[in-house]
Amino acid sequence: MFEATQLIAQQAIDRFQSNLSTSMPGVVVRMDYERMRADVQPAIPRKFEDGSTEEYSVILDVPVVMPGSQNSLISIPVQVGDNVTLMFCQSDIDSWSISATGQSTPAETLRTFDMQDAIAIPGLYTSPRSLNNPAARKWPHDPKDLVVSMNTGSGSECEIRMTPGGTITVNTDYTVNVNAQDVNVTAKGNANVTAQAVNVKAANTVITGNVSISGILTLAGINMNTHKHIGVQPGSGTTGTPV
Template identity: 30%
Template sequence: MNSEKQIHAALLDVLTALPGKIVAYSGGRATVQPTLGKRLANGEALPAPQIFNVPMVFPTGMGGKAKISVPLAAGDPVMLVFSSRGLDEWKVTGDATPETLRTFDLTDAFAVPFGGHIGEYDAENVSMAFGDASFKITPKGEMVITCQKMTVNAPATAWNGVMDMVGGLSVKAGNGGDGAAKFGGNVETSADVKAGGGNVSLLNHTHTAPSGETTTGHG
């Protein structure tokens, strides 16, 4: 066998990356079924076995304080990336020289969530979506949030700029707040203003003058 054939034969057993599907997932580890088998020299197809205890890789930083994760379930596609060193000790301690001499082995894989079929593709904006909820950043620097309900948990929130609101606004006391709405400028409305649970109208309320006469608000 010449050197070229020897190199080719050796590379047949080197694993670098393969698409796969999640069989089971829990606690950041998955059982994964590679979706591509191996073609033997005699033409026979050899299906790849399932790989167990595969670490799932998500973008992280600052010691894990900064992270992006997505929910995963059986059937989700992943990209398997095979380590050039054995991962047995690393999976336990996170930092150890491997005891094994394995290289690019089927059992030493990481898994990265892999798009597969993503449905409708946004070719213009930076987009994140989960079901019917989405968050988009446009080339003009605008942000568009679409969702059924949005909850912001923050002791204080600052808005710098003009706010246009379509719909109702409800202010409630809670977490030590008095529930008061305070404005540093003029308040203009094209409709009525009601106080006391809606019992007192700014336009139609009445006053009793010292003379006993009744006056109303001005519409």
């Protein structure tokens, strides 16, 4: 009698657990960037005792977690096909997810740990798809560095890299733009610029200190290295303008 009761109790527990959702990987099938919502296909099919499996339905309009606060955000371009971690909340979040304030909001139903109440956390990778593998990168990569990268592994890969030694490097084969009211650069040592050409457009340019030029200096279209003067006079006379 006891064994039968124990079996019934265990079966009841098993049924309860089989319907209890906690967390699993998912695959993004649609992304709404402005609303930070995604449709996500659970990546692990349900498996039955006879060995058969059944795909879960796509979970619609799942809130996507990105690092941020009320006035700041690290915006991540989650794409269709990306893996995410699905977390299933212990309460119905339908009303909360459309709340204008995000504060305490009563649940609409009594459901708990239901797949319908999922949130998605991007940044989950299978081992073969890991972007922390140096072989997956265009630029030389040390997994110990702190790196913010975009288009990783492609010809347009760009990154901001911070090393344990304190060096910060920006890598890109394309343009770097800085837009600001004022820009100040302070270097305790040297400031070095290596480029095919340097163009400065300013109403006035002030240089404090000595200037050394190893190439050709051109002023108003006149080569200062080879220019000549007209109207040369002996003694205390003066020359004419350079030509």
